[in-house]
Each structure stands twice: as C-alpha cells, then as structure tokens.
Amino acid sequence: xxxxxxxxxxxxxxxxxxxxxxxxxxxxxxxxxxxxxxxxxxxxxxxxxxxxxxxxxxxxxxxxxxxxxxxxxxxxxxxxxxxxxxxxxxxxxxxxxxxxxxxxxxxxxxxxxxxxxxxxxxxxx
Amino acid sequence: xxxxxxxxxxxxxxxxxxxxxxxxxxxxxxxxxxxxxxxxxxxxxxxxxxxxxxxxxxxxxxxxxxxxxxxxxxxxxxxxxxxxxxxxxxxxxxxxxxxxxxxxxxxxxxxxxxxxxxxxxxxxx
DNA sequence: CAGTATCCTTATGGATACTG
DNA sequence: CAGTATCCATAAGGATACTG
Numbered sequence: 001x002x003x004x005x006x007x008x009x010x011x012x013x014x015x016x017x018x019x020x021x022x023x024x025x026x027x028x029x030x031x032x033x034x035x036x037x038x039x040x041x042x043x044x045x046x047x048x049x050x051x052x053x054x055x056x057x058x059x060x061x062x063x064x065x066x067x068x069x070x071x072x073x074x075x076x077x078x079x080x081x082x083x084x085x086x087x088x089x090x091x092x093x094x095x096x097x098x099x100x101x102x103x104x105x106x107x108x109x110x111x112x113x114x115x116x117x118x119x120x121x122x123x124x125x
Numbered sequence: 126x127x128x129x130x131x132x133x134x135x136x137x138x139x140x141x142x143x144x145x146x147x148x149x150x151x152x153x154x155x156x157x158x159x160x161x162x163x164x165x166x167x168x169x170x171x172x173x174x175x176x177x178x179x180x181x182x183x184x185x186x187x188x189x190x191x192x193x194x195x196x197x198x199x200x201x202x203x204x205x206x207x208x209x210x211x212x213x214x215x216x217x218x219x220x221x222x223x224x225x226x227x228x229x230x231x232x233x234x235x236x237x238x239x240x241x242x243x244x245x246x247x248x249x250x
Numbered sequence: 251c252a253g254t255a256t257c258c259t260t261a262t263g264g265a266t267a268c269t270g
Numbered sequence: 271c272a273g274t275a276t277c278c279a280t281a282a283g284g285a286t287a288c289t290g
Binding site for chain 2: 014015016017018019020022023024029030033034050066067068069070090093094096097098100101102104105107108109111112114115116118119120
Binding site for chain 1: 262263264265270
C-alpha cells in the first residue's frame with residue numbers, strides 16, 4: 001500500500017484513496033500494463049520485461065493482484081512447471097483509466113517539468 | 126515516490142509510471158482532493174481535515190506538490206504568520222481523472238472485495 | 251501559526267542462495 | 271521453471287519537542 005494504509009480520517013476525507021491503494025501501489029502499473037500489452041505470460045517473461053524487479057517482489061505483487069481479482073494465475077503441473085499470468089476482465093476494465101492517465105501525462109508532464117525547474121531556480125539548494 | 130523511483134526498465138515498459146509517481150504518491154490524493162473540495166486553506170485546516178498526517182510529513186508533501194506545480198503556497202508575513210495553500214490550474218486539471226477513478230471505484234470495488242474474500246476462502250491462512 | 255529538528259521504529263525492497 | 275527463504279540496507283514515516 002502506498003497511500004494511507006489502514007482506514008482513517010484520510011480515507012474519510014478522500015473517497016479515492018481506497019482505489020489508489022489497489023490500483024497504484026508499487027509495481028502494479030508496470031505489471032498490469034505489460035500483461036495488458038503482451039497478453040498471457042509466464043513468470044520469467046514478466047521478470048524479463050520488468051527488468052528491475054526481483055523475483056521475490058514480483059511474486060508478492062502478483063499474489064496481491066491475483067487476490068484483488070485483477071489478474072489470473074494458471075498453474076500447469078508439468079516438468080518443468082509452467083505458470084501463466086493473464087489480466088482478468090476486472091483488470092482489463094482499468095484500460096480506459098490508464099489511457100486517461102496517459103493522455104493527461106502527454107498534455108501536462110511538460111508543465112510539471114517546467115514547474116520543477118522554476119521552483120529549483122527560485123529556491124536554490 | 127511509490128512506484129519505481131529512478132528511471133529504469135519498468136518505466137520503459139510502462140509509459141504511465143512517471144505520472145503515477147507524481148499524482149499518486151503518498152498523501153497526494155487526500156491533499157489534492159481536500160484542496161479541490163474545500164478551496165484555499167491554511168496549514169492547520171489541512172492538518173485537521175487530513176487528521177492522520179503529521180506536520181512533518183504534511184510539509185514534505187505540500188512542498189513536493191508545490192514544486193510539481195499542482196498547488197500554490199502563499200505566505201502572508203503577519204503575526205501570527207498566515208500561509209494559504211490552493212490548488213493550481215494544473216492541479217485542477219486532474220479533477221476529471223479523479224472523477225474517472227471514483228466512477229471505476231463505485232462500479233468495481235465490490236468485485237475486488239468479493240475476489241479477496243474468495244481468494245482467502247480458497248487459500249486459508 | 252507554521253513549521254523544524256531530532257530521534258526512533260517499522261516497512262520495503264535488494265542480494266543471494268536454495269528447492270520441488 | 272517458478273518460485274521460497276534468509277539476511278540485510280535503506281528510507282519512509284511516527285512521536286515528540288522546540289522556534290521565529
């Protein structure tokens with residue numbers, strides 16, 4: 001969880017905090033995006049595409065996303081074992097939201113960059 | 126930052142990670158939402174509305190949001206000092222996105238809850 | 251009022267090695 | 271292959287006290 005964790009006044013004050021905890025916690029967007037973009041994939045493929053994540057952390061996040069119903073995990077009892085991850089319908093329902101976010105980004109990330117530059121110029125060190 | 130921090134393969138793999146770091150890092154949604162909902166406010170008012178945040182952390186997040194150009198800070202040199210925070214035009218441009226998020230939440234949070242319940246029932250302990 | 255400063259606890263994630 | 275287990279470093283955040 002990245003925002004407020006346990007329910008409290010912040011949740012009361014901000015109705016979207018619960019969703020943010022589910023959808024935008026660490027590594028969830030790269031995982032969901034990769035799964036949505038490249039389709040059903042095995043653990044190693046995800047590991048390779050999201051190159052900077054360690055197996056331990058990747059497993060943790062995949063379990064969380066599976067528990068939240070955003071992805072599905074299919075285990076094939078073979079040797080060697082094969083596990084496939086796929087985005088669920090619920091997970092796919094986030095696509096328009098992510099597109100909205102991408103649109104905001106391309107329209108406004110430049111302004112954020114400029115604001116940062118100006119701020120740093122005004123308040124040195 | 127809550128997602129991937131420094132630029133790396135995850136950013137390459139997921140185009141929305143940079144925005145997520147800016148907009149959905151810890152405490153930012155409660156702050157932006159409160160500012161957008163109740164308008165221009167002083168430090169104490171924010172502190173009271175977002176009851177679980179400490180002054181140290183609130184200051185940190187306000188500085189970050191100010192640097193990113195999402196809010197403005199106005200200092201009135203009086204005794205006692207008065208400081209007012211207000212959402213900027215750039216910050217306000219996030220409103221439709223937040224509304225989109227709220228819509229997704231009301232439509233799908235129930236499914237997430239159910240998925241969690243089912244998962245926990247299947248895999249006890 | 252609007253923060254800072256300091257100390258401290260905890261959570262998160264990385265590195266590495268190992269297993270069914 | 272698909273993870274687990276273990277240990278460790280870092281940093282994010284809380285509690286508390288203090289200041290211009």
